[in-house]
Amino acid sequence: MANMAQAIRMALHFAEENYDVKDIFGQDVGAPLGGVFTATQGLKTAWNTPLDERGIVATAIGLGLAGERCVAEIQFCDYIFNTIDLLKYAGNLNWSTHGNYNLPITLMTPVGAGIRGSVYHSHSFDGWATRIPGWKIVMPSNPRDAYGLLLSAIKDPNPVMFLKPKSLLRIKGEKLIPGEPASEKDLKDAIDAPLGDRSNWTPKWPNIKEHLVEIGKAKVIKEGKDLTIVSYGRTLPLCQQLAEKHKSADIEVIDLRSLYPYDWKTIYESVKKTKRVLFVNEETEVTNFAEHLSYRVSQSDLFYRIYASPRVLAGKNVPGIGLHPNLEEATVPYSEEIKKEIEEVLNIVP
Amino acid sequence: MTATEAKVTRSKTKETFSGLGKDLLLKMHDLMLQSRILEERLIKIYKTGEAFFWIGAPGEEAFGVPLGLLSHKGQGLAYDYFHLHYRCTPTLVAMGMKAEDSIRLIMNKKGDVCTGGRNFSNHYCFPEMNITPVSSPIEIQYGIALGTARAQKRFGGKGISVVSGGDAGTAEGDFATCLIWSSRPGEELPILITVQNNGWGISTDYKSQHSEDKISDRGKAFNIKSETINGNDPVESYIKLKEAYDYIRKHKKPYLIEAYVSRLYGHSSASGANLHQDQEDGLKSYEKRLLRADLIKEKDVKALYEKYDKEYAALFRKIQKEEGPSADSIWDHTFVNNENADWRNF
Numbered sequence: 001m002a003n004m005a006q007a008i009r010m011a012l013h014f015a016e017e018n019y020d021v022k023d024i025f026g027q028d029v030g031a032p033l034g035g036v037f038t039a040t041q042g043l044k045t046a047w048n049t050p051l052d053e054r055g056i057v058a059t060a061i062g063l064g065l066a067g068e069r070c071v072a073e074i075q076f077c078d079y080i081f082n083t084i085d086l087l088k089y090a091g092n093l094n095w096s097t098h099g100n101y102n103l104p105i106t107l108m109t110p111v112g113a114g115i116r117g118s119v120y121h122s123h124s125f126d127g128w129a130t131r132i133p134g135w136k137i138v139m140p141s142n143p144r145d146a147y148g149l150l151l152s153a154i155k156d157p158n159p160v161m162f163l164k165p166k167s168l169l170r171i172k173g174e175k176l177i178p179g180e181p182a183s184e185k186d187l188k189d190a191i192d193a194p195l196g197d198r199s200n201w202t203p204k205w206p207n208i209k210e211h212l213v214e215i216g217k218a219k220v221i222k223e224g225k226d227l228t229i230v231s232y233g234r235t236l237p238l239c240q241q242l243a244e245k246h247k248s249a250d251i252e253v254i255d256l257r258s259l260y261p262y263d264w265k266t267i268y269e270s271v272k273k274t275k276r277v278l279f280v281n282e283e284t285e286v287t288n289f290a291e292h293l294s295y296r297v298s299q300s301d302l303f304y305r306i307y308a309s310p311r312v313l314a315g316k317n318v319p320g321i322g323l324h325p326n327l328e329e330a331t332v333p334y335s336e337e338i339k340k341e342i343e344e345v346l347n348i349v350p
Numbered sequence: 351m352t353a354t355e356a357k358v359t360r361s362k363t364k365e366t367f368s369g370l371g372k373d374l375l376l377k378m379h380d381l382m383l384q385s386r387i388l389e390e391r392l393i394k395i396y397k398t399g400e401a402f403f404w405i406g407a408p409g410e411e412a413f414g415v416p417l418g419l420l421s422h423k424g425q426g427l428a429y430d431y432f433h434l435h436y437r438c439t440p441t442l443v444a445m446g447m448k449a450e451d452s453i454r455l456i457m458n459k460k461g462d463v464c465t466g467g468r469n470f471s472n473h474y475c476f477p478e479m480n481i482t483p484v485s486s487p488i489e490i491q492y493g494i495a496l497g498t499a500r501a502q503k504r505f506g507g508k509g510i511s512v513v514s515g516g517d518a519g520t521a522e523g524d525f526a527t528c529l530i531w532s533s534r535p536g537e538e539l540p541i542l543i544t545v546q547n548n549g550w551g552i553s554t555d556y557k558s559q560h561s562e563d564k565i566s567d568r569g570k571a572f573n574i575k576s577e578t579i580n581g582n583d584p585v586e587s588y589i590k591l592k593e594a595y596d597y598i599r600k601h602k603k604p605y606l607i608e609a610y611v612s613r614l615y616g617h618s619s620a621s622g623a624n625l626h627q628d629q630e631d632g633l634k635s636y637e638k639r640l641l642r643a644d645l646i647k648e649k650d651v652k653a654l655y656e657k658y659d660k661e662y663a664a665l666f667r668k669i670q671k672e673e674g675p676s677a678d679s680i681w682d683h684t685f686v687n688n689e690n691a692d693w694r695n696f
Contacts, residue, residue, distance in 0.1 A: 022504065050534070055493055055527040062497015062511075065482050066427060070497075085487050097475045097483045098466030099683040133691070134684055157686040216696070264696040296693075 001172040002180055002187055007143035008039040008108075008164065009191060010177060010208050011150040012071060016045050018210065019069055019154050025049050026056055026073030032198050036075055037110060037169045041193040042203035057083040057107065061090050064103035069154055074109040076117075077125035077163070084128070090159045091134030106153045106160050111139070112234045112282050113315075113332045114167025118323035121166075122332075124283035124315065126233075129161050130260050130292075136215050137259040139163040141236035143173035145257055148213030156215060165233035179208035218263035220270065224252035227346055228270040230293065231280040232256040238335050239280055242342060249346050259289060264296065271297060275307045278345050282332040285314040308348035313341045365643050367585050372645055378419070378584045379640055382411035382633045383654055385440040388449050391662040392456050392471055393615060393623045400670065401456045404619040406472045407437040409612035410546055412632030413581035414440025416588035417512070417544065420595050421445060423479055427505040431480045431498040433491035433513040436472040437546060438484070441514075445479055450665050459672045466682075467675040489519035492528035492543070499532065499539035508599045510540040517608075518551025520565050532604040533572040540598045542591075543569070543606045546581060548613040552621070569606035581609025582632035 002010065015021040022045050026035075030048040034041030049056050053074055060072035074080045080087075087107075094102045113122040129137045136158055140146035146164075153160035172184070181187045190204040218230075221240055226249040231239045236255050243251035252270050256262060271277045277297060279290035294310040297303070315321075315332040322328060329336075367375055389406045396404035407414060418441035421430045434441060439452060454462040456471035464475040464483075475483040482498070485491060495513035502509045513528065532539040545565050549556045562568065569576030575597060579590045587609060594605040612629040616622055640646045684691035 023500070050527075050530055052527055052530070054524060055496065055531050058490060058493025058524065058527065059497040059500065059531065062433075062494040062499070063501055064497070065494065066431070066498045066501035068497075068501050086490060086493070089485055089487060089490060093483060094686055095683045096465055096468050097683075098462075098464075098468065099686075100464070100475050100477050101483060102686045136685075158689075260693075261691070261696050262693070264693070292693075 001174065001184060002143045002177055003170050003172050004140070004143045004146045004164070005037050005039045005169045006187060006191060007147040007173070007177060008150055009041060009043065010180070010205070011147045012040060012043050013205050014208055014210065015069070015071070015151060015154045016043060021045060021069050021071060021154060023047070023063055023068065023070040025059070025070070027051055027075045029073050034193055035073070037164070037166065038192070039164070039169065040073070042191060042201070053079055053083050054086060057086040057090070060105045060107060061086065061093070061103060064105040064159070065101055069104045071106045071108060071154060074107065076121050077109040077111045078120040078123040080109055080125060087132050087135070091132045093134070094158070095134055102157050103159045104157045106150070106162055108162040108164055110164045110166035110169070112165050112167060113321050113328055114234050116323060116325070116328065117166070117321070119320035122321035122328070124281070126163060126259055126281060127283040127287060127289050129163065130289045134159065136160040136261065137163065138215055138257060139165065139233045139259060140257060141165065141168060141233055141255050142171070144175050144177055144211070145213050145255070147177045148211045149215070149257060151210065152212045152215050155212070160215070163233065167234045168237070171237070177208060178211045179206055181206050213257065215258045216261040216263060218257055218266040219255045220252060220266065221255050222251065222253040224250040225274055227251045227276040227278065227342065228254060228267070228274045229278050229280060229342070230254045230256055230267055230290070232259065233281065235280045235282055235333050235338070238333070238338055242335060242339055246342070251342070262293070267293065268300065268302065271302050272305060275305060276345050276348070277306070278311045278313060278341060280313045280333055280338055282315045284317045285312065286317045288312060288314045290314060307350035308345050311341060311345050313338060365639055367643070368589050370585055370588060375640065375645060378415050378588065379636060379646065380654065381415045381419070381444045382440065382584065382636065384449070384658055385411050385415065385443040386633050387655065387658040388443065388452055388662055389439055391659070391666060392452065395453065395456055395666060396619045396623060401471065402458070404456060404471050404623055405436050405617070406615070407439045409548065409614035409629065409632065410437050410581070411440040412584040412636060413546060413587045413609040413611055414438055415444045416584055416591050417441045417514070418444030420588070420591050421512070422508055425478050425480055427502050427509055428507045429480050429509045431482060431495070431502070431509070431511045433482050433495040433498070433511065434474065434484050435491065435515045436470070436484050436486070437516070438474070438514060439472060442474055442476070442481065447474070447476065449662055450669060453662070453665050453669050454672070457669055458674060459669060460675045461672055466679070489515050489522035489524040491515060492524040495541055496528065496531045496539060499541045503540055503602055510542060510595070510598045512542045512544070514544040514546060516551070517545055517547035517549065517556050517565060518554065520545055521559065529569060529572045529574060533574050538603040540602045541604045542594055542598055543604055545606070545608045546611045547608050548611050550613055550617065552617045564608060566606055566608040574604045574606050576606040578608040578610070581611040582630050582635060584632065584636055
């Protein structure tokens, strides 16, 4: 099975061949490195830019104005903050021009903790991203969804932010991407750049097929009747494992996948059934995106149906994520904390 | 000197206008005049309480008009892309913008083709002429122009990207971004980078913040062909801009022009929008030269003023009666094709 970095790479290759993508760019995105997480190795349209995030986002906007689909990358979301006004401009461009121009661009950036990235390689961006109207925001939690969401992002006529959970970039999928070789070794030999001199290396791309994950559609990855957990990105597999292992409660887990637009119907139906809901992500907790979802639960008729107030488990509202594991694990949700929260929600007596 | 002697002296030193033909000289004057009278109409609209805000271009006509006249106008990669700032009415007038589009924009009418009543005056957007939206954030256009220029270089043809901004905004990093990215070795981009230097950033004197002799000197550090010109002289502007356009079309490389211009009505309505008579008025200076050279008569100039003033006043009265955008349109165009963007309906 492909890992998420390989899935992203294959999606970008598919888009080069089928969606007329001519520019995949960012710092160290082109040869020889092919991205600090190897997600852009071997791509024929990948190129390296100056170390200039504003230049990267601005160039993407310009390409979009020229009607070109492109994929730009900010190496870590921790370094995207100096582009906020450009992101705002990109988000409002179709609106402020009353539909005169649209931007069919995709911006990808690795997010979140889990690789011991310390203060400037562990940030999340979903809270910020969902506050920039006009963008669509997606975040996969497995390779196949990464492939399908990225293709949907590239095809979309709006600007789409593709948030890559960096700690999941090496995880493998459970289901093949259409056209993906069954043998992991065959795939690795075909599309992973060799160590050392790569100057004469070219990938041998498998005959992969189109597979789209619709933006705005969540996925129920485990059904249950006692509690709904809504998560995405790094914390999703942790929630899934805890749900599967839970001995007494039957927990439903929703992978939101698309943060804006989001799949309210799936959340609504699930909470209506389970009557308890826990939202989990690793962005800082104050003005967290999940607070909006929680608010929505409380403002709907679900308020009169649920047995416990909707809960949000997120990153602590501290300025950074410390390097030492004690600090990181006390700052963003890991299994122990999620487990504790699950028990608390389950034990609330209506 | 007697009157006769003076006449002889003038005739001996008759201006050549650098060889530009009479038709072009008069056309530039006409367009400069149109732009000025349109801007003055916009100011009147603001001052009579018919608009919330004015910002614009009186004093930049001598540079802006040739910038537009020399363009390869059209839609798509084969034509020039323009990434303008909010003092570019002269360029748009020279490219054929209708005055009513400018008036609807400042009056935020529903029929405003640039923004649908959503943005300020001079925040133009005309996709049919590759006029990308003018942004209020200063200087972001310098980075954005890199994208259209890259697409144009790949496309081939004669289309280039033109980006303009003011002197104060060159302090933003996006200006440096433009210089660096447009001159990457082997990846040079066909961009005309212009800086209209009026010496002010709202109330702050340029000289109090910048120690470089010329902004154009910064281009030289990146081996970009760079020049500083008198942007109050339409003849010099035309000649130098033509050189720049031709160079970029031929070599597919950047070119930087800094043009000294005036800011005749201050920064915007926020600073009063009153006439500052202590600065050179490029339009008046040019008119004097045309009159001295007998290329135009006083009565013709007067007639032109009256004609355009009357025309724009009538347009204002017509547009004044038009409706504004409806409140229920606020979600329109948040996403393309009005795909639902309201979370209440997810």
